[in-house]
Amino acid sequence: MSTTRLHVDWTACDGRGLCAELLPGLLAEDDWGYPVARGGEAEPAVPRHLEDSARHAVDRCPAPALRLVRR
Numbered sequence: 001m002s003t004t005r006l007h008v009d010w011t012a013c014d015g016r017g018l019c020a021e022l023l024p025g026l027l028a029e030d031d032w033g034y035p036v037a038r039g040g041e042a043e044p045a046v047p048r049h050l051e052d053s054a055r056h057a058v059d060r061c062p063a064p065a066l067r068l069v070r071r
């Protein structure tokens with residue numbers, strides 16, 4: 001069974017940290033403003049209760065560098 005995951009395209013991300021502000025339960029900012037998963041995963045799984053917030057963060061990402069993937 002696949003899982004919805006948050007993928008960051010590091011070549012496009014400008015590190016302003018908006019996604020970490022919109023998804024504080026899933027992401028934090030590193031010292032330079034780039035998003036890091038709170039659990040340390042490269043592609044954190046998005047819990048069902050955060051899927052709407054994750055879609056909102058994807059829509060708001062200015063790069064755009066953020067997307068949802070199924071893996």
Ligand code: SF4
Nearest residue numbers: 013014016017019061
């Ligand atoms: S909102 Fe987009 S551009 Fe900004 S830090 Fe997050 S992934 Fe990077």
